[in-house]
Amino acid sequence: MKRYDGRAVVDGLDLVAERGAVTAVLGPNGAGKTTTVECCEGLRSPDGGRVRVLGLDPATRARDLRPRVGVMLQDGGLPTGARPLELLHHVAAMYARPVDVAALAERLGLGSFARTSVRRLSGGQRQRLALALAVVGRPELVFLDEPSAGMDPQARRAVWDLVGELRADGVAVVLTTHLMDEAESLADRVVVVDHGRVIAEGAVRELLRSHDDRTLRFSAAPGLTLTGLAASLGGGGVPPASGAHGEHAAGEHAVHEVTPGDYVVTGHVDPHVLAALTTWCAAHDVLPYAITVGRRTLESVFLDLTGRDLR
Numbered sequence: 001m002k003r004y005d006g007r008a009v010v011d012g013l014d015l016v017a018e019r020g021a022v023t024a025v026l027g028p029n030g031a032g033k034t035t036t037v038e039c040c041e042g043l044r045s046p047d048g049g050r051v052r053v054l055g056l057d058p059a060t061r062a063r064d065l066r067p068r069v070g071v072m073l074q075d076g077g078l079p080t081g082a083r084p085l086e087l088l089h090h091v092a093a094m095y096a097r098p099v100d101v102a103a104l105a106e107r108l109g110l111g112s113f114a115r116t117s118v119r120r121l122s123g124g125q126r127q128r129l130a131l132a133l134a135v136v137g138r139p140e141l142v143f144l145d146e147p148s149a150g151m152d153p154q155a156r157r158a159v160w161d162l163v164g165e166l167r168a169d170g171v172a173v174v175l176t177t178h179l180m181d182e183a184e185s186l187a188d189r190v191v192v193v194d195h196g197r198v199i200a201e202g203a204v205r206e207l208l209r210s211h212d213d214r215t216l217r218f219s220a221a222p223g224l225t226l227t228g229l230a231a232s233l234g235g236g237g238v239p240p241a242s243g244a245h246g247e248h249a250a251g252e253h254a255v256h257e258v259t260p261g262d263y264v265v266t267g268h269v270d271p272h273v274l275a276a277l278t279t280w281c282a283a284h285d286v287l288p289y290a291i292t293v294g295r296r297t298l299e300s301v302f303l304d305l306t307g308r309d310l311r
């Protein structure tokens with residue numbers, strides 16, 4: 001539990017990160033992700049609850065945890081006058097068993113801006129340096145706050161490869177990100193936080209499956225009268241009901257025209273639903289020229305879980 005000005009911004013949030021796995025913490029702006037992670041890093045103290053990092057309380061054992069935990073913060077907190085490679089060598093020297101600095105610098109392409117002071121680095125360059133500093137001491141646990149934000153595709157790929165290797169080396173990686181494809185590609189487990197608590201968690205695949213991992217789309221003439229379609233998809237018998245914005249819903253299915261001529265069916269999709277759609281089309285003399293059954297994305301599940309309103 002963490003309160004600011006009497007308002008609980010994290011309350012009853014349970015989070016476990018395993019070794020040798022990537023745990024992605026997702027959530028809308030202001031959900032409480034940074035606050036939670038900073039309590040784990042010992043940068044803030046919780047007002048209630050229990051935090052253990054590698055078995056230790058970060059509020060009282062920060063000194064013991066420092067050599068074992070790597071932290072990459074969004075704003076970096078880097079000394080602005082320093083030069084990247086010198087800084088990396090300097091930080092590496094503070095650890096008992098640092099990784100090979102030259103190899104790490106090469107992997108993250110730090111050489112191309114080695115002599116530019118931190119204050120003059122671009123956003124993506126600064127992120128790459130912050131990541132190098134977080135992992136140079138061979139941590140057992142690493143916190144990465146939006147690790148590839150602002151990075152070009154090449155740097156992003158290098159970061160993803162590096163995260164994969166950390167996991168293979170048995171490191172516990174805790175990642176906060178707004179990039180759903182990043183979470184989908186990297187995370188073994190995803191934890192979705194909203195209003196200071198966990199609202200869903202599990203492997204990405206499980207999360208997609210539990211939210212009907214397929215979507216059904218079809219293209220046809222624009223402005224079809226969809227009355228009765230949603231009801232017929234569920235096996236019939238349910239009277240149709242119309243919703244907002246041309247949406248037609250019945251039972252567990254809803255159909256709406258997302259852009260003129262493009263229709264999306266939401267709800268459970270199986271071969272019977274597909275057959276019912278084509279039967280309805282035949283009965284209404286509609287010739288669809290594309291029908292696709294696709295996978296749900298993590299982004300669409302995330303939006304279902306947390307809503308579409310801006311925070």
Ligand SMILES: Nc1ncnc2c1ncn2[C@@H]1O[C@H](COP(=O)(O)OP(=O)(O)OP(=O)(O)O)[C@@H](O)[C@H]1O
Pocket residue numbers: 004005009027028029030031032033034035036
């Ligand atoms: N020092 C502070 N004083 C008062 N309120 C704060 C403080 N730090 C954070 N908050 C509030 O706590 C809530 C949670 O903030 P937090 O930074 O943990 O969110 P977040 O999930 O990391 O968001 P984002 O995705 O935008 O980074 C927000 O409403 C924020 O305004």
